[in-house]
Amino acid sequence: MNRVAAFRSTPYVTKYGDKTAHDIPQVESRAMTMRTRFAPSPTGHLHIGHAYAALAVEAEAKRLGARVTLRIEDIDATRCKPEFTEAMLDDLRWLGFHWDNLVVQSDRLDRYAEVIAQLAAEGLAYRCFCTRKEVQAAATKMGPEGPIYPGTCRDLDPEKATARAETEPFGWRLNHHAAMDRVGPLTWRDFSGAEYQAQPELLGDILLASRDRPASYHLAVVVDDADGHISHIVRGQDLWLATHVHRLLQAALDLPEPVYHHHVLLIDETGRKLSKSHGSLTLQALRQGGMSAEQLRDDLTNHRFPAGIRLQSA
Numbered sequence: 001m002n003r004v005a006a007f008r009s010t011p012y013v014t015k016y017g018d019k020t021a022h023d024i025p026q027v028e029s030r031a032m033t034m035r036t037r038f039a040p041s042p043t044g045h046l047h048i049g050h051a052y053a054a055l056a057v058e059a060e061a062k063r064l065g066a067r068v069t070l071r072i073e074d075i076d077a078t079r080c081k082p083e084f085t086e087a088m089l090d091d092l093r094w095l096g097f098h099w100d101n102l103v104v105q106s107d108r109l110d111r112y113a114e115v116i117a118q119l120a121a122e123g124l125a126y127r128c129f130c131t132r133k134e135v136q137a138a139a140t141k142m143g144p145e146g147p148i149y150p151g152t153c154r155d156l157d158p159e160k161a162t163a164r165a166e167t168e169p170f171g172w173r174l175n176h177h178a179a180m181d182r183v184g185p186l187t188w189r190d191f192s193g194a195e196y197q198a199q200p201e202l203l204g205d206i207l208l209a210s211r212d213r214p215a216s217y218h219l220a221v222v223v224d225d226a227d228g229h230i231s232h233i234v235r236g237q238d239l240w241l242a243t244h245v246h247r248l249l250q251a252a253l254d255l256p257e258p259v260y261h262h263h264v265l266l267i268d269e270t271g272r273k274l275s276k277s278h279g280s281l282t283l284q285a286l287r288q289g290g291m292s293a294e295q296l297r298d299d300l301t302n303h304r305f306p307a308g309i310r311l312q313s314a
């Protein structure tokens, strides 16, 4: 059992747990403009796993009559490259994926800093001076994203921490205890209407920004989804657990609550999510090999995948 599967077996509240997202029409509020988004990271070329995810977003947008935001998640400057962004846009156009507006995370760093400052001012975020190695050495519990932060810097004197920050690199962490105390018990909902108890403690005091990254994935997506009026979030099942802490951040920042659909992922022979190393499965390679976008769409829609590739739940 992989890590995510292990954590997914945690008990949760579900009202319509036996229904899938497609069994119940979504008519929460048709008067409101519904929006969903596709949010790839330009760390390499898009492969069929991304195309599958893009088509999942497209299908839900069509079903809901929702508008689509394409968001380029390019905060990680060491891994993201502008040429990959360009290639990504080309690939998506080739695939026939339509988007109504484009958001680029690296344009929004000031906004993320503002939100972190807001959380810090409210006592919900604190500076962390620990290196990754120190966290690994001190952690006693494993979470879905690695060791759970043991809280080393949580109770540092704020004045001393401010002084240390003059000379030492630091990140920011969410004080999840303080945030949970502030907002009380939370739930999140999926497209089917199923309701899940939010358990942010599964991830602990997550990073809001790290020494080398001005905003963490968790912080940036929560702020972007709210600022972009994303009402319906379609994303891979690997992000299921992140939803617990995203819900906490939304509540702590008094942001609207979106609904979620976590789609199944394409995996390889070893059970891993497709990655950059699967060069032969990039949209570029398929195009160059003579495949048409229509053919690829038809194959993915009908779950015809290259040898060794399958859906995680299958």
Ligand SMILES: [Zn+2]
Pocket (backbone or CB within 6 Å): 127, 128, 129, 130, 151, 152, 153, 154
């Ligand atoms: Zn620390």
